[in-house]
Amino acid sequence: MSRFSITHAPHIRTKDDSTRIMFYTIIALLPAAIAGTCLFGMNSIVLMVSSIIAAVITEYLMLFMRGKKAVPADVFSAVITGMLLAMVITSATPWWMVMMGSIFAISIVKHAFGGLGFNIFNPALAARAFMLASWPVIMTTWPKPFDMATGATQLALVKSKALEMSIMNMPGHINTYWQLFIGSRGGSLGETSVIALLIGAAFLLIKGIIDWRIPVSFILTVAAISALFGADPIFHVMAGGLVLGAFFMATDPVTKPMGRAGRWIFGIGCGAITVVIRFLGGYPEGVCYAILIMNGFTPLIDRYVTDRVYGHGVKNRKNDKRHN
Amino acid sequence: MKTFKGGIHLEYHKELTAGKPIRDAKEPKIAVIHLSQGGAICQPLVKVGDPVKVGQKLGDSDKLISAPVHSSVSGKVTAIENAPHPNGTVSKAVYIESDGKSEKVGPIMNISVREAGIVGMGGGAFPAHIKLNPTMGHNIDTVILNGAECEPYITCDHALMLEEPLSIVEGLVGILNTVSAKQGIVAVEDNKLDAYRKIKGAVSQTNIKAELVETKYPQGGEKELVYALLKREVPSGGFPMDIGCIVSNVGTAHAINRSQKTGMPLTERVITVTGAVKNPSNLRVKVGTKIIDLIEDCGGFSGNPKKVILGGPMMGITQHTLETPVAKCTTCVLVLDEKDVKLFEEQSCIRCCRCVDTCPVQLMPNFLADYSQNDMFEKAIDNGAMDCIECGICSYVCPTRRELVHWIKLAKAKRNKK
Numbered sequence: 001m002s003r004f005s006i007t008h009a010p011h012i013r014t015k016d017d018s019t020r021i022m023f024y025t026i027i028a029l030l031p032a033a034i035a036g037t038c039l040f041g042m043n044s045i046v047l048m049v050s051s052i053i054a055a056v057i058t059e060y061l062m063l064f065m066r067g068k069k070a071v072p073a074d075v076f077s078a079v080i081t082g083m084l085l086a087m088v089i090t091s092a093t094p095w096w097m098v099m100m101g102s103i104f105a106i107s108i109v110k111h112a113f114g115g116l117g118f119n120i121f122n123p124a125l126a127a128r129a130f131m132l133a134s135w136p137v138i139m140t141t142w143p144k145p146f147d148m149a150t151g152a153t154q155l156a157l158v159k160s161k162a163l164e165m166s167i168m169n170m171p172g173h174i175n176t177y178w179q180l181f182i183g184s185r186g187g188s189l190g191e192t193s194v195i196a197l198l199i200g201a202a203f204l205l206i207k208g209i210i211d212w213r214i215p216v217s218f219i220l221t222v223a224a225i226s227a228l229f230g231a232d233p234i235f236h237v238m239a240g241g242l243v244l245g246a247f248f249m250a251t252d253p254v255t256k257p258m259g260r261a262g263r264w265i266f267g268i269g270c271g272a273i274t275v276v277i278r279f280l281g282g283y284p285e286g287v288c289y290a291i292l293i294m295n296g297f298t299p300l301i302d303r304y305v306t307d308r309v310y311g312h313g314v315k316n317r318k319n320d321k322r323h324n
Numbered sequence: 325m326k327t328f329k330g331g332i333h334l335e336y337h338k339e340l341t342a343g344k345p346i347r348d349a350k351e352p353k354i355a356v357i358h359l360s361q362g363g364a365i366c367q368p369l370v371k372v373g374d375p376v377k378v379g380q381k382l383g384d385s386d387k388l389i390s391a392p393v394h395s396s397v398s399g400k401v402t403a404i405e406n407a408p409h410p411n412g413t414v415s416k417a418v419y420i421e422s423d424g425k426s427e428k429v430g431p432i433m434n435i436s437v438r439e440a441g442i443v444g445m446g447g448g449a450f451p452a453h454i455k456l457n458p459t460m461g462h463n464i465d466t467v468i469l470n471g472a473e474c475e476p477y478i479t480c481d482h483a484l485m486l487e488e489p490l491s492i493v494e495g496l497v498g499i500l501n502t503v504s505a506k507q508g509i510v511a512v513e514d515n516k517l518d519a520y521r522k523i524k525g526a527v528s529q530t531n532i533k534a535e536l537v538e539t540k541y542p543q544g545g546e547k548e549l550v551y552a553l554l555k556r557e558v559p560s561g562g563f564p565m566d567i568g569c570i571v572s573n574v575g576t577a578h579a580i581n582r583s584q585k586t587g588m589p590l591t592e593r594v595i596t597v598t599g600a601v602k603n604p605s606n607l608r609v610k611v612g613t614k615i616i617d618l619i620e621d622c623g624g625f626s627g628n629p630k631k632v633i634l635g636g637p638m639m640g641i642t643q644h645t646l647e648t649p650v651a652k653c654t655t656c657v658l659v660l661d662e663k664d665v666k667l668f669e670e671q672s673c674i675r676c677c678r679c680v681d682t683c684p685v686q687l688m689p690n691f692l693a694d695y696s697q698n699d700m701f702e703k704a705i706d707n708g709a710m711d712c713i714e715c716g717i718c719s720y721v722c723p724t725r726r727e728l729v730h731w732i733k734l735a736k737a738k739r740n741k742k
Contacts, residue, residue, distance in 0.1 A: 010716035
């Protein structure tokens, strides 16, 4: 036996392992989580903590049942799922309900498909869809920020034409933009504060953890199509869960396409479906379902849309006299 | 700044030997000269017991892609048997016991590149005379000398550019005349500005260009360098000559010029000995010197050596024994300390896309590795595995520590075996 270690190249590795990537993602979610707590009160913390606890316990249980050893990445990924789930639901949700959602996300959406790296759908969003179908009334009860009273979200108001009138016709609509930007509006716990989300997103972009193509194509598509429909594009970009969805959900590594071209298609598809649901569908908000639908298309996109490999489709200049 | 698509920035650790002058390594007591050092394996031309001189031909082959090997010491042939080869296998080699006199054979006037035994000195070991005789129909307009030296730790080309810039440029002029090309470029990464200035000074009397390229791995890959400098792509499965280029290492140009000047074949080269050794150095080494002799020359190991690599940390090959001799194409002896050697367990892919985004040839390494791991080698080949340049970036960046490049190499090997 040689005293030297024999391995194949490369002999050095990056320090950015999956655990570190997920840790950074958690940090990036913190500004929005803090903003949500300030806006919607202490129940936000209760929801996030109970969601994370349920997710982590389910993760350990599932790994144990599947006879797998838990690695740090598994646990961190469960924390992210739990945190994201709490951020895409209303702060009026009872704690046990979000725990049910978390258990569904980890056990059915993630581990039934093979665990970390193999799930087809984003676990947090699929769990949100599951909760919306199971408890439709509570899941669409939107507390107003700094207030215990409840009301409709801006997008729901648009559906009833009330807010669109106010935006289009009233001189005070700059104020509405500002409210959307800081997050002082009805909506899910972590989706309302655009500024907090952008801080987290900038951190992820700088660290190279998310790719710019998906959020950019997603948001631009929503802006462009809503402008075509004659609606206010700035409002539609900032309202609802678009910023959260575009930067934190659609970029979920596991459920997005791998190729560069595929990522553009994915982002544009998410944007188009979001607008279609917002304008024509039965729900006021479409981001969640848009991403879930495009998640379903991801394997197909990966199969048929690949990037051009270096040197493919390049002409051999043999016998070509022009170059001498 | 001229560059290519993809690639990564690494920690270079070149400060260990950068700027250190080239010094002559001690004459080895026993030189082990492999008969396989680029192209087909040579047939031995000497017998056990024969006296040999420096520069004497030890083996040659009648195969098209081959180059002869020569003795780097004078003395007596003691054995012709299998020896550990730098590529990790064993192969037939000529053992020569040195008499320390370094008696040389007479110089050959106008020695040909083939007779001088010159191969690609950047690590490729492709016989140089084949590259310089492009087959019919190829019009070469540009010759690029590769002084990028993009692998971490290695500084042998850097040292050569600092000390022999004129010889390198003269070698390039020779190549340009041989293939009647118009344009000559010497490319240097922008972390070696001193070498760039030396080259710039050396080309001032000629119409050769010295070009800075971005410090990014694998800038020194020929496909990447051609794209960075000329924005041309080498066709899939082809060679740079298919798009009118020849890419050659600065060391190769120097070796060609030196053999022309002295009439002597290639018997020595510059090698960086670095990492966990007491005195990291750039050494002028006789081909066939064992790793152990070079490490002793550099003051021995420091710390707890855990890996000995011939080549750089990204593409180099680990050695199980210090008895392995260096070859004509060996650039570096790298010793890694225990604390730098980490073993990882492969986890499942989280599809983060880092391998896709950094691949310098725009492959999807994760899918290729998936196919290979599931014995679907045909599928891996269909998706471009043969275009892989084996730079190792995908394995380097993988956050789940998958051995991506290893799986792709496996698919390529299965294909080549057929």
